[in-house]
Amino acid sequence: MLNSIKKNLSKLATGTAMSMLAVGYAAPAMAEDLVVMLLPENVNARWESQDAFFFKKAMAGLAPDAVVEVFNANNDTAAQQRQAEQALTRGAKVLVVIPIDGEAAAVIADQAEEAGVPAIAYDRMMQSANTDFWVQADMFATGAAQAKHVVDRTEKGDTLVLLKGSPTDPNAGVIAAGQMSVLQPLFDSGERVMGYENWTPGWDPAIARRSMEQALTTLNNNVQGVVSSNDGNAGAAIAAMHEQKGLVGNVPVTGLDCTVQALQLILLGEQTQCVWRPFEEMATVTAKVTAALLKGEDATSLTQGTVTNAAEAEIPFVPVDYYEAVGTDGVAYVIEKDLSVSKEAVCDGVASDTDFCKS
Template sequence: MNAATRRAVTATAAVSMALSLAACGQAGGDETGDKGSSTKIGLLLPENKTARYEALDRPQFEEAVKGACLTCEVVYNNAVSDVVKQKQQFDQLVADGVRVIALGPVDATKAAGWVKEAQGKGVKVVAYDRMIEGADAYVSHDNNKVGELQGEALLAALGGKAASANVVMINGDEKDPNAGLFKQGAHTALDGKVGKIAYEASGEWDPKIAGEKMSAAISSVGKNKIGAVYSANDGMAGGIVTSLENAGIKGIPVGGQDAEIAGIQRIIAGTQTFTIYKSPLQLAPKAAAFAVDLLMDVPLRAKSETNGVPSNLLDPVVVDKKNIQSTVIEEGIYTAAEICTPELADECAKLGLK
């Protein structure tokens, strides 16, 4: 991560949250002598199979909170895709007196009940990247648009072959409300413009399961009859590409999402066609801003509402070979040295990555 970029983002977040910072300086404890619970912010993320959560979202959130509130402390846990574990983590934060929790739910439907119960105890919840009914605030990207961009990028990659192409769709985990929005958006872009969706299944955000579903699709559709593959994210695209390679299938468009470094490397190598970049340099600081504002009980700077919840929805960006430099490198997510392994050096040089 580019240190200058991180400092600039943190500085911006600190300026934008001046009211919170001023209030925060007066909030080192409460009148009962509890020295710290009043300035603790919980961050609960849903899983670690998707690399971005640990590598990007967590550090960006923690840094933005620190930049906005000198006395605030982030209490972090990852549910590793286990809804029971996440419920225990959530309950523990409430029991420990944490007043604001940023929650990326494993199961958004179940989480709605937790949120309602916690709110009855004075706890406020920011829905982090996945909508939770009844939350106090919500930050994500425009997830229907993410799916539309994925579908449009797949169509562009197919070109004149689109109208007759058999497309395989490996969607995300059905417990994640975003997965349904990605799927809906992708169908909006693809339906009626490709030959047909020849196979569709959930890969459950798991590269291994996605690879298994891809193998099933190859058996069902036929090795030489698959025109393109929609993968809801980069992690699953890795398993899909492995299955394609094992079957001897090369040169067909494969999409993804999250701009994971492995996905960027596959784009450079030519085994993945595109990804969707959802900048944590925007997402995590916006969520941190909501969390600090809720902690300090100041007005939220929301740009919209989603199902009645104050929201900030950010714009996603398609990344392919042409704009790796101007997106993930120039924004400081990765350096060219991190991306360009010795095996990719020649291709990186052709793309002018530096």
């Protein structure tokens, strides 16, 4: 299939629908090597400010003649499918897809296969046998790290709240499975108590906050730890706990992505952990795969084995590492390694009076 990108594709169609959705610039009428990156939503700022930014930056160096366009579906699976269809009609040579819904996005991979176009699943898996590559960190391990962080900071009999991710995001289930690999034996033995758990459709912080408020009401504030699957959920949980006495700063709260807000909350002692993935590395290795595909080259040298997706297909896996940020050392590490995060941004506003920001 990968060699099929050499086939002649239909001439690019002009139109305004995709250019209106483009991130940062209008779409050109024609492109010799058009690469399209499809983002899932704008609830999490990382997609545009980090993943798309670093991907375009890497592509500019690796394939300077290629035209890279980025589109955001704003949590609308039908819109994401339309964007993919339009990209293929216009002659895209490679699709890089961050699916809103891994099952629904299988259609995108299947249509790309029909057009002879490679489809790379970035961060989230497309549950299709026609997915060509998957770029991701070990999300099971990140979930286990979140759970272990809370377990290490709580005691026998303590009650935990689990704020899980979006049920349509294939990563959310893997993260939750990683968490439960640590927590289930403790729940079974009574070492810890499952007080409340809920999914967060669309990773919407407003939904996560309502879940946390419900948990506090149901448990009468008897909460000693929050296993939160990402930073948006963590911030929402902390906001809900601020309305009660004696919880914020005493209840460990985990996260994922290490957003500026999360790093500020860590400096304030309100969020205690976040898992950081090197988005620049993820985007760069994706650009390397993409550039190889544009040249008709074999990109499997960049992979490390395969991963079986829900379609029971073996998908070549391109792995990246992760880092568990805890305390000021963790904040400093992320600032040093993540080019999209600066100390000035972290130390702006609520965190400005912390010792870290004054040093």
